[in-house]
Amino acid sequence: TIFNTNYTDLHKLFFALISQKFSKTENSWNIYLRHELVQISAIRVYFFLIINNYKLETNHKKFGLIGKDISYSFSKKYFTEKFSDPLFEDCEYENFDIPSIDEFPTVLKNNPTLKGLNVTIPYKEAVIPFLDLLSDKAFKIGAVNVIRFTKKGNLKGYNSDWYGFKKSLEPLLQPHHKKALILGTGGAAKAVAFALEDLDINFAFVSREAS
Numbered sequence: 364t365i366f367n368t369n370y371t372d373l374h375k376l377f378f379a380l381i382s383q384k385f386s387k388t389e390n391s392w393n394i395y396l397r398h399e400l401v402q403i404s405a406i407r408v409y410f411f412l413i414i415n416n417y418k419l420e421t422n423h424k425k426f427g428l429i430g431k432d433i434s435y436s437f438s439k440k441y442f443t444e445k446f447s448d449p450l451f452e453d454c455e456y457e458n459f460d461i462p463s464i465d466e467f468p469t470v471l472k473n474n475p476t477l478k479g480l481n482v483t484i485p486y487k488e489a490v491i492p493f494l495d496l497l498s499d500k501a502f503k504i505g506a507v508n509v510i511r512f513t514k515k516g517n518l519k520g521y522n523s524d525w526y527g528f529k530k531s532l533e534p535l536l537q538p539h540h541k542k543a544l545i546l547g548t549g550g551a552a553k554a555v556a557f558a559l560e561d562l563d564i565n566f567a568f569v570s571r572e573a574s
Contacts, residue, residue: 487550
């Protein structure tokens with residue numbers, strides 16, 4: 364069963380055994396020798412794993428939020444609280460506040476344990492060229508707010524904004540709600556438009572002129 368063991372735990376066990384100091388006069392030489400044999404066994408297993416290219420590392424998983432000036436975001440607090448559950452003890456959530464989407468590859472390079480990302484303004488559209496795949500919905504909307512790291516090492520973009528908006532709006536709709544005005548034309552606005560279209564509600568965009 365040694366090969367089904369969590370290698371991080373084995374790593375800790377090895378160093379715990381090696382670091383122990385047993386007194387030869389504590390009980391008997393027999394006890395001491397048994398301890399020595401355990402230590403030797405741990406050493407043999409440890410180096411066997413190294414020789415056979417087993418990685419003694421944690422199952423650490425990092426997730427995060429990509430955006431600009433995102434100190435206001437509640438995502439880090441929300442997910443950090445969720446990850447406090449023992450079920451997610453190897454997970455952490457971090458904000459990646461970058462001044463330009465061109466720094467996205469650097470974020471990936473510097474965080475090899477990344478398993479998924481959320482995307483917020485102003486990069487929901489700008490991040491798409493950096494992705495390998497898009498879900499059907501994300502492709503139709505033209506914006507991404509979730510990135511999944513696939514087992515093959517690809518980055519696949521999804522859009523959950525439209526679904527969240529639709530589910531939030533549906534309980535409030537009345538028969539006379541036939542038209543909508545969307546303030547803005549960015550990635551989030553595109554997701555809102557997609558949801559309204561799915562609900563058969565006509566809409567128009569309003570955007571500020573750049574100053």
